[in-house]
Amino acid sequence: MSEEWTGPGGTLGLVRWIGLAQRKAAEDWIRTRGLSHEQGFVLGYLVQNPGSIQRDIAQVSRTAPASVSSLLQGLERRELIERRTENGDERRKRVYATPAGAELVAGFADAVAAVDETILEPLTADERAALDALLLKITAKLPQPTRP
Amino acid sequence: MSEEWTGPGGTLGLVRWIGLAQRKAAEDWIRTRGLSHEQGFVLGYLVQNPGSIQRDIAQVSRTAPASVSSLLQGLERRELIERRTENGDERRKRVYATPAGAELVAGFADAVAAVDETILEPLTADERAALDALLLKITAKLPQPTRP
DNA sequence: CATTGAATGTTAGAGATCTAACTGTTAGGG
DNA sequence: CCCTAACAGTTAGATCTCTAACATTCAATG
Secondary structure (H helix, E strand, O other): OOOHHHOOOOHHHHHHHHHHHHHHHHHHHHHOOOOOHHHHHHHHHHHHOOOEEHHHHHHHHOOOHHHHHHHHHHHHHOOOEEEEOOOOOOOOOEEEEOHHHHHHHOOHHHHHHHHHHHHHOOOOHHHHHHHHHHHHHHHOOOOOOOOO | OOOHHHOOOOHHHHHHHHHHHHHHHHHHHHHOOOOOHHHHHHHHHHHHOOOEEHHHHHHHHOOOHHHHHHHHHHHHHOOOEEEEOOOOOOOOOEEEEOHHHHHHHOOHHHHHHHHHHHHHOOOOHHHHHHHHHHHHHHHOOOOOOOOO
């Protein structure tokens, strides 16, 4: 769900609109795996960032540390992740996706790429380049989505 | 939260990135009102579409009818909405935002517009027009966000 | 060392959301 | 009329998510 109920008015209203289409596709894909949106995000993040600690996961997923705790408990119960402490620091728990966990979300990136291609289909190569340049100019000034 | 953990790679990765910034701002605004994301969306929708029935709300909010039922119960308990049947059809329950409900989300559209302006700040007027044209070309082919 | 403070996670309890099964209502043939 | 099927919404039970308070572990300081 999203905040586009003001209607797709204005340039960034269009961005919201496109984002909705992307989001819907991604959510549907994840739900077929029996995962919530957040669980899917975290599991995918762990595949690409093995050994992250929960504090970092909370940051990138924009949820409270307590929520990450519960969320990981759910994933651990299903044996999609493992947690263990390393290097003699008993505070930090390193989190890893299990093979089963990695397998469950494998193909997500490809699915997203395929949807993106469909969305971009109306544009020529030149137009895509122009769009890319404009968006880059915007995102250059945007705060980084925290990514250690 | 979102699905951008593939990294902001590719043109539409940038769109996801911008969408995240918009979304974060909107969520923060809504949370200060003590509403969840979904509750904020539905309440805002009801202000603009008074008398909607729950089935339609489920459609536009992309949630299950049962979830809408619980969600509206929460809003009703806080007296932000009302439900009543009309026209002798006992099945359909028409939903209305109360004045308190409407007041609670008043100003949301303005807040969103202000954030959008900040995000677009790096672009000149010509560039904004070019971006607008490109995005329009894309959204023209996109499925309508269901809006009766 | 002992103390203090910061960093990291967890638990508890409330509320929200999902799926599946259920109740009640309307409409359309036989 | 009745019967059936579609429609609208709710309830039940499990899981998830949030806030607030709490434990535990490390690190710095005297």
